[in-house]
Amino acid sequence: MGKRIFYFLLTNVLVLVTISIIFSLIGGANYINAQGGIDFGALLVVSAVIGFSGSFISLAMSRWMAKKMMNVRVIDPDASLTGYERDIVEKVHRLSRAAGLTHMPEVGVYDSPEVNAFATGPSKNRSLVAVSTGLLQEMDDDAVEGVIAHEVAHIANGDMVTMTLLQGVVNTFVVFLARIAAWAVSRFVKEELAPIVHFIAILVFQIAFSILGSLVVFAYSRHREYHADRGGADLAGRDKMVHALQMLKAYSNRMQGEEQTAISTLKINNKGKSMLFSTHPDLDDRINRLKM
Template sequence: MGKRILLFILTNILVIVTIGIIFTILPIGSYITESGNIDFAALLVFSAVIGFTGAFISLAMSRWMAKKMMNVQVLDPQGPLNEHERELVDMVHRLSRSAGLTHMPEVGIYHAEEVNAFATGPSKKRSLVAVSTGLLQEMDRDAVEGVIAHEVAHVANGDMVTMTLLQGVVNTFVVFLSRIAAWIASRFVKEELAPIVHFIAVIVFQIAFSILGSLVVFAYSRHREYHADNGGAHLAGRDKMIHALQSLKAYTDRIKNEKDSSLATLKISGQKKSSLFSTHPALDDRIQRLQQG
């Protein structure tokens, strides 16, 4: 899920900055009164429109962006597949039916050494479950099934939609606060320079506040991981889910001392302790919770 969240947040920042620039250039949604002060009610409405529009555009683009950025090869269930690809598709579909999904997710593989998998998409009907070649090579069948069950649980739980609603709220505050900060900054320069300073400050503050706002999204992501672990345990069996997490931990422990430590980033989880900027709790905590039932 780590990549899903990071791709979503990156797309969201790009979309909301672009929309903000367009709305700033065009005479749309003016919130500055004739006296030069801010109409806070108008600004709040303006911010909510931009914030939720940006979040839902990011959601709509999520599956397409993941395919393009990760170069995912989507497997056609009706097309010619080798033994391993067929087994992967069948596994995803079987777990999806067990989760109560009536529309099967697209199944994809992307070439990377990292051990990773993610689920994304704008809805349960238009979802994607993708795994890396590294995961298929490093893990045995039971561990792979546990990982996929975890990702299918994200789809069944509707985590992308709830994440989008949360992101919309965060975006609203980002737009609102960035424009107040930009207006304050523009008051400290000459009147003829104020519009230019305001325009530049809006972009700078919006990016800065978006990064800070992502901490809220990361915290929610960590919270939802426990639910997806429980969902994966229900679909594949608790032993397989625990085995999958233990396999991930063994892999991250093995590579952490290797020279190319970059492989330890952007994984399903590679940290010993979760941090404010991590999308997943520590693997030890996740394993312990499952073992305790």
């Protein structure tokens, strides 16, 4: 899920900045009243329009972005499949049917040594489950099934849509506060420079506040991991889900001290890192909760 969160947030920031620029150029973000002050009602409406547009456009682009940026090779389920491709498609489809999905997710593989898997897409009917070659090489069959069950649970839970709504609210506050801050900064420069300073300050503050706002999204992501773990346990069996997490823990321990940026999607090793900037809870905590 870590990759899914990262690309969603990156796309959201880029889309948000683009929409803000377009609104400014066409004069659609006019919230300054005749006295040179802020019409807070108008600003709130503008902020909500920009904020939710940014999050929903990011959601619509999420599957396409993930395929392009990760170079995911989508497996054709109707082709004559053999080996690991057949096994992955079979697992994804079987677990998706068990989760009550009526449309099977696209299934993909991408070349990477990292132990990784992610699910993304704008809806349950247009989703993608992708696994890395590193995961297939490092994990046994039961662990791979546990990982895939976890990702299918994210789709069945509608986590991307819920996150989009949350991101829309966060975006609204980001846009709202960024424009107030930009207006305040522009008051300290010469009148002829004020529009330019105001425009530049909006972009700077918007990016800065987006980074701060991402902490809320990260907190939600950590919360949803526990739900996906339980969902994965219901689909694949608790033993397989625990086994998958234990293999991830063993792998992460083995890789500690080496220059690795991403250890896994199910669990990026958070020891020594601030939980504020983590998309996933500690592995030991996740394992213990499943065993309860």
